[in-house]
Amino acid sequence: MVSDADAVTRQTRGDRVFEWMNYALLTIILLLILYPLLFVASASVSDPQAVNSGNMWLWPKDITFLGYEKIFQNKEILTGYLNTIMYTVLGTSINLVMTILAAFPLSRRDLAGRNAIMAMFVFTMFFSGGLIPSYMLVKNLGMLNTVWALVIPGAVSVWNIIIMRTFFQQSIPSEIHEAAAIDGSSDFHLLLKIILPLSMPILAVMTLFYSVGHWNSFFNALIYLTDRDRFPLQLILREILIQNQMEQMSESADALTDQILYAQTIKYAVIIVANLPVLMLYPFLQKYFTKGIMIGAIKG
Template identity: 50%
Template sequence: MSSLKKKKKVTKFDIILYSISAILLIIILYPIYFVVTASFSEPAAVASGNVWLWPKGFTLEGYTELLKHKEIWIGYKNTILYTVAGTAIGIFVNITAAYTLSRKDFVGRKFFMLLFVFTMFFNGGLIPTFLTVKRFGLYDNFLVMVLPFSVSAFNIIVARTFFQNSIPSSLWDQARIDGCGNVRYFVQIVVPLSKAIISVLGLWIAVGQWNSYFNALIYLKSSSLHPLQLILRNILITNNMQTALGSGEAAQIALRRANLMRYSVIVVSTLPIMCVYPFVQKYFNKGVMIGAVKG
C-alpha cells in the first residue's frame, strides 16, 4: 500500500513531453483566441498588429452590423435543419452499409466494397452530378443538402473496420440460436455496442454539414433555403464590393465595416459547433482507436 501512495517521480522526459504538449496546445488554441479577441477590437488596432492578448478599442459594432442582416436568422434555421437531418441520414446510411459489408456471410461484399473505394478516387464530375440532381427533382430542394451526398466511402471504411474488430462474430451465432433475425440483431445488439463509432461519425458528418456551402451555391437557387455559411459569404462579398466601388469617406466606412465583420463572421459561424464538440469528444478517440486495425 505504501508503494502505491508514493508519488510518481517526474523525469526529464516528462518535463520535455509536457513542455512540447503545452507549446503545441498554445499554437493550436491561440489562432482561435485571436479571432475572438479581434472580433471585439477596432480594425485599425488589428491591422497594425497591436492586438495580442486583449481587445484594443473594445467594440461590439462588428456583431451589431452583422446581426442587422435578417437573413442570418434564416441561415441559422436552415443550417440547423440541414445539420440535424443530414447527420441522422448520414449515420443511418453509412452505419448500415458498413455493418453489411463487415458481415463475412454477405455475398459479394468485396465487390461492393471495391465500388465504394472506387468513388474515393473517381467521380462523374460537377456537370453530370448537377444534371443527375436536377433530373431527380432535387434542384433547389431542401433534400439536396441532406440526401444525395450522405454516403461517404471513408466513413463506411472506418465503421466497417470497427464492426470487424469490435463486434465478435460469436454474438451473431448466439443470437441466431435464440431466434434473433438480422434486423433485430443489428438494432438491439450491434447499435448499442457501437455508440463510440456512431458518435465519431455523427461529429464528422455534423461538422461537414454545418460548414457546407458549395453544394448550396451550386444546387440551391432560393435565398430562403440558403445555409448560414452561404449567407455569411454573400454578406462579406457585398461589403468588399461596396469597398471597391466606393470612394472617399463612403469607401472608408465600407472598409471599416468589412474589417469589423470579418472576424465576427468567423465567430458566429463556428461558435455553435464548437459548443457541441466537448460533449462528444470523449467518444472521439475511443471510437477511432477501437475501429483501428489491431495487431
Template identity: 60%
Template sequence: MSRQMTIKKTSDDRLFDAIVYAVAAVIIIVVLYPLLFIISASFSDPARVLNGEVWLLPKGVSLDAYTNILHNDKIWIGYRNTIVYTVVGTIINIIMTILAAYPLSRPDLPGRGAIMVLITLTMFLGGGLIPTYLLVKELGMVNTMWALIVPGAIATYNLIVMRTYFQSSIPWELQEAAHMDGCSNWRLLISIILPLSKPILAVMVLFYAVGHWNSFFSALIYIRDEALHPLQLVLREILMISQSAGIEGGSVGLEDQILLAESIKFAVIIVSTLPVLIMYPFVQRHFVKGVMIGSIKG
C-alpha cells in the same frame, strides 16, 4: 551496470518527454492563436483591427458587430437553414451508413468483398461536377435542401470506418448466439449492435455534422433562392462585401461601411463556429478510439 542503464534510460525518457511537450505547445499555440485573434477582433474597435493594433487581447471593446448580427435577418435565416440541413442530413447519413456498414461487416454476406471493392472505387473515381449537376437537376432537387443531402448520403471513408468497427469490436460469436436465441437481423441490429457501437456513432455524428455545417460549395452550385442559403453562404457574402466595401448602409459613409463589414466578418465567424466548438467536447472521448479503429484495421 544495470543501475547506470536505468538512469540513462530515465534521462532519455525525460528528454523525449520535454521535446514532445515543447512540440505540442508550439502546435497548440499555432492552432489556437487564429481563434483567439478572431475572438478578440470581433470584440474590438474595427478601426484598431485594421490598423494592426489587435494581436491577442481586444482593443477598444465594442459590441457593434454582434448588435448588427442580432438585427440581420439574413444571418438568422442562414443559421436556421444550416441547423435544419445539419440535423436532417446527419440523421440520414447515420441511418444510411449503418444500413450499409453492418451487412458488409458480416462474414455470411455473399460477395461482400466485391461489393467493398466497388464502393472503395468511388473514393477515386467520380462523374465530375457537370454530370452530377445534371443528375441532381433531373431528379428535381435543384434549389431544394435535398440537393445538399442526398448526393452525399454516405461517405465512403465513414462507411469503411464503421464497417471495420463492427468487424473488430463486436464478436461474431455474440451475433450467432443471438440468432440461435431467435433474434431477427433487425432486432440484433437495434438491440445489440447499436448499443455496443456508441463510440463509432459519436464519431460519425461529429464527422457528418461538421461536414454539413461547414459546407457551402454544394449550396453555391444548387441553391438559387436566398431564403434557402445556409449560414456559410451568408458568411461568404459578408466576406465579399467586406472586400468590396459594398455593404448596405444608406447614409453611412464609405469608411464606416468598411469598418462595419470588417467587424461583422469576425463576429459571424465566431457565431458560425460556436455550435461545433460546443459539440466537440461531448464526443471527444470517443473520437480517438473511432478514428484509430478505421486507420489500423480499415
C-alpha cells in the same frame, strides 16, 4: 535489486529528451492553432479602428458588441443560421442511417459477395462522374433549389463506411451474432437492440465527422440553390467576406469609411457565431471521439 517492472518503466536520457521535444512541438502547434481563434474572438468585440490599425493583436481593446448586434438584426444571417441547423441535423441523420445500413451487412462474414460489393464502393472513392454530370443528375431528379440537393448527393461517405465496418468487425464479437441467432433474433433486431448500443464510440465519431462537414459546406449550396431564403449560413458568410473585400478594393486607404470598418467587425463576429455550435458540440463527444479514433489500433 531492480525489478523487471522498474527496468521497463525507467526512462533513459534519450527517452526524456524525446518526451520534452514532443511537448515543445505540441505546444508550438497548439499556439499556432489557438492564436487565430483568439484573435478572431477578440477582434469580434474590439473597436474596428484598433483592429485595422494593428493595436489589437490578442486581447480585446475598446470592447464593443456592435458586430453581434448587427448580426442578429440581419434577417438573412438568422435565416441562414436556421437553414444550416436544419441541413446539418437532416443531413447527419441520413448519413448515419445510410452508413450503418451499409457497414453492418459488409461486416458480416455470412454475406455472399461482400468483397466485390466493397470493391465497387471503394471504386467510387477514386473515380466519379464529375461536377457537370452530378449537376445534370440533380436537375433531372427535380432536386434543384431544394433541401434534398444538399443532403442526398452526399448521403454516404465510403471512407466512413470502411471505418464503421472495421469497428463492427473488431469490436463486436462474432459470438454475439451467434447467440442472437440462436435466440431467434432477426438481423434488424440484432442491429437496433444489440449492435448499436455497443457502438456509441463510432456513432459519436461519425456524428461529429458528418455534422462538421454539413455545417461548413457551402459549395453544393452555391451550385444547386438559387433562392436566398434557402441559403445556408456559410454561403451568407462567403458573400459578406467577398463584399467586404470588394469594398476595400474600391476605396482608397484615406477614404476608408465607418461602414467598411464595421464590416470588418461583423465579419469576425459572423465567423465566431458560425463556428460556435461545433466548438460546443465537441466536448460532449470527446469521450467517445477518443475511443473512436483508436479503432483498429489495438486488438486482442
